[in-house]
Amino acid sequence: MRKILVVITLLGNLVLSAQDSTSKELVINREPVKPLLYNYTSQSLNNLFNEDIREGANNRITADFDYAANSNSVPAGIPIAMIAKTSISKALKDRTDKHMGNQMRFEDFMKTGFTYRRYLKKWDGEFYLNYNHRELRNIVGSKETFELLFYGNARFAGQSADLSNIVFRNFMYNQYSGGIKKKIDYGKYQTEIGVGISFLQVFNQQDISTKQSSLYTAVDGDTVRINYDLTFNAAREGANKFFQLNGIGGSGDFHLGFMNNDKWKFSIDVSDVGYMMFRKTPVNYTAAKTVEFRGIVIPDLLHFSNATFDTLNLDSTVRSYLPGKTNNSYSLFTPFTITAVFSKPLIHNRLVLNFGLQYRNLPHYYAYGFVKANYFVKPDMVVSVSGGGGGYSLFNLGFEFSKRWKYFDLAIGTPNFIGLILPNHYTGTGFYLRLGSCF
Numbered sequence: 001m002r003k004i005l006v007v008i009t010l011l012g013n014l015v016l017s018a019q020d021s022t023s024k025e026l027v028i029n030r031e032p033v034k035p036l037l038y039n040y041t042s043q044s045l046n047n048l049f050n051e052d053i054r055e056g057a058n059n060r061i062t063a064d065f066d067y068a069a070n071s072n073s074v075p076a077g078i079p080i081a082m083i084a085k086t087s088i089s090k091a092l093k094d095r096t097d098k099h100m101g102n103q104m105r106f107e108d109f110m111k112t113g114f115t116y117r118r119y120l121k122k123w124d125g126e127f128y129l130n131y132n133h134r135e136l137r138n139i140v141g142s143k144e145t146f147e148l149l150f151y152g153n154a155r156f157a158g159q160s161a162d163l164s165n166i167v168f169r170n171f172m173y174n175q176y177s178g179g180i181k182k183k184i185d186y187g188k189y190q191t192e193i194g195v196g197i198s199f200l201q202v203f204n205q206q207d208i209s210t211k212q213s214s215l216y217t218a219v220d221g222d223t224v225r226i227n228y229d230l231t232f233n234a235a236r237e238g239a240n241k242f243f244q245l246n247g248i249g250g251s252g253d254f255h256l257g258f259m260n261n262d263k264w265k266f267s268i269d270v271s272d273v274g275y276m277m278f279r280k281t282p283v284n285y286t287a288a289k290t291v292e293f294r295g296i297v298i299p300d301l302l303h304f305s306n307a308t309f310d311t312l313n314l315d316s317t318v319r320s321y322l323p324g325k326t327n328n329s330y331s332l333f334t335p336f337t338i339t340a341v342f343s344k345p346l347i348h349n350r351l352v353l354n355f356g357l358q359y360r361n362l363p364h365y366y367a368y369g370f371v372k373a374n375y376f377v378k379p380d381m382v383v384s385v386s387g388g389g390g391g392y393s394l395f396n397l398g399f400e401f402s403k404r405w406k407y408f409d410l411a412i413g414t415p416n417f418i419g420l421i422l423p424n425h426y427t428g429t430g431f432y433l434r435l436g437s438c439f
Contacts, residue, residue, distance in 0.1 A: 036382070036404070038265050040374045041341045041354045043386050043398055043415045044068060045111075045432045047269055048128055049181050049194035049255035053119050054404070057438035060117040068415055068430035069108035070393040073100040074146075076419045076429035079108055079137075092424055093150050097143075104146050105364055105392045110135040113175075125182035128196070132175045136335060140363045141166040153217045153224065163213040163228070167363045171334075172204035173276075174243070179253065192267070194255030200334070202247030202276055205235040207332060211288070229288040230323060233330045236281040249276035251334050265343045274334040282330055285323035336361045350376045358391070366390050372398070380404040386415065393428045409436045 041050055045066045053060045069076050075096055081088045113132030120126065144161035153161065179196025211229035218224070235246040251274025257267035341356040354372040359365070370388025377383055386398035393416070400413030411434040414420045419429030 036376075036379070037262055037345055037349060037352055038259075038267075038343055040352070040382055040384055040400065040402060040411075041265075041267070041343050041356070041372070042339065043356065043358075043370045043372060043388060043396070044413075044430065045411070045434055047253065047255070047271060048115060048117070048130065048179065048196070049192065049253075049257070049269065050267060053117060053126065054438040058119045058121070060115075060436060060438045062115045062117075062434055062436040063113075064115075064432070064434040065110075065112040066430075066432040067108070067110045068428070068432075069106070069419075070391055070396075070416075070428040071104070071106040072392050072394070073104050073427060074106050075424050075427055077424035079106065080423055080429075088150070095425075097147060097150075100143050100146060102143055103140065103364070104143060105140050107138045107360070107362055107365075107392055108136070123182075125180060127180045128178065130175075130177040130179075130196075132177070134171065134173050134175050136171040137169070138335070138362050139166075139168045141168075148215065153215060156215070156217045158217070158219040160214045160216040163210055163215055166208065166210040166213070168206070168208040169332075169335075170204070170206045171202070171276075172240070173200050173202040173247075173249075175200055175251075177253075181255070188260060190259050190261070192255065192257035192259070194253070196253035198251045198253070198274070200247075200249035200251060200274065200276060201243070201245055202235060202249060202278070203242060203244040204240040205233075205247060205276070205278065205332075207231075207233040207330075224293045225290065226293070227290045230285065232285040232323070233278070234283045235278050237283045246281055247276050247278040249334065250274050251336075262345055262349060264345075267341050267343075269337075269339045271337045271339070272334050273336045275331060276334060277329065277331045279329035282327055284326045284328050284330065286326070287323035289323075333361075352376075356388075360391065362392075365392065368393070370396070384413065388415075396428055396430075398430075407437055407439055409438070410434070411436075 036052070039046065039051055045064055069079055073096065075092065077092055078088055078096065111132050111134050113130065115128055115130040117126055117128040142162045142164065144156075145163055145166055147155060148161050148163070175198050177196050177198040179194060181192065181194040184191045184193070209231050213228040213230065216225040240246065251272050253272065254270045255267065257265060259265035337358065337360050339356060339358045341354055343352055343354045345352045352374040354374070356370045356372070358368045358370070368388060368390035370386055372384055372386035374382050374384045380403065382402040384400035384402070386400070387396065389395045396416040397418055398413060398415040399417050400411065402411040403409065413432055415430040416426070416428040419426040420431060423429055
């Protein structure tokens with residue numbers, strides 16, 4: 001990660017120092033705006049298939065960073081504090097608890113890396129090579145689950161906390177990809193086809209799920225009774241290293257686009273369709289039982305791991321009711337994304353309106369719809385505004401600025417501006433940056 005940040009910094013310095021004597025007009029072979037019309041169609045960073053190489057160039061190198069978090073009830077400040085390992089104030093927890101409905105849903109992802117793309121003149125198409133570090137977290141659970149995690153079981157004295165249907169998944173892996181893109185021109189209409197394949201080197205993964213489960217705490221706190229149906233899988237036991245091969249997998253990306261020159265464009269993208277296998281050092285806990293504890297304190301469930309059950313100081317009889325540890329292999333489908341976007345240029349190609357619909361393969365995830373307007377201040381400068389809702393989010397308001405020089409370009413933005421400036425009061429946030437060079 002440190003090397004990635006160093007390279008991004010160097011590229012940033014090159015962009016800021018780039019001077020183009022013809023900056024008043026983007027140097028391309030055709031009309032100034034056309035090749036850039038559909039480069040800014042997604043709410044976050046575009047995938048590789050929607051991004052075009054500047055005309056006159058055959059190569060493109062990019063470095064990018066993209067992070068976003070969304071929830072129906074958990075402010076962005078809570079996961080940010082947990083990632084940064086800083087304290088979470090009681091006021092923030094109380095405000096979250098007060099406004100939470102019956103269920104909490106949260107997801108975040110981080111993607112950063114490098115891409116090299118090459119235009120092949122004879123084939124009239126492109127190929128790319130790509131590396132990305134990927135992280136994805138997803139949790140769905142009852143309001144009682146949130147209260148147990150952040151307040152402990154004392155507030156449930158004399159009653160039961162519902163812990164049914166919890167889903168928690170954490171993925172951390174490195175992705176190595178290659179792919180091709182080809183445009184077919186029929187004269188009035190054009191078709192774009194793109195295919196990419198990836199090898200996934202997984203170094204950290206946890207998967208937790210419950211069925212009918214609950215936790216009862218006696219009024220005097222002397223007795224805790226847990227009724228649980230739990231499955232817990234982890235890629236390995238103990239600490240993980242960045243390039244450890246604790247799991248392997250593969251995924252594919254697919255793109256299909258239709259356009260009528262610069263009149264309109266419609267594209268469908270299916271990303272990260274794949275499968276992961278964990279056979280080298282897996283750890284599992286699975287059981288459906290009822291167990292009663294006397295005079296103990298529930299362990300720190302905010303840092304639940306394969307060592308959690310070992311922290312309980314119990315005699316052998318009671319411990320026999322806890323899940324047994326195994327080392328069986330397991331496998332998972334990767335969370336994929338489907339996106340459809342219709343784009344329409346207006347005002348002599350100075351304004352491009354984009355209407356998108358996105359679905360992510362996550363539990364209780366609803367379709368996310370968004371509208372994005374790209375305004376070309378100059379042929380080489382774009383300002384974008386977006387708005388959307390659905391998925392796990394309430395409402396996202398995004399902004400983006402993009403600038404191109406002769407050899408370098410920059411895109412910086414956020415899909416959720418409100419959460420970026422008010423993370424303790426809004427349930428989503430995000431930030432992305434792309435630095436590129438065409439030559």
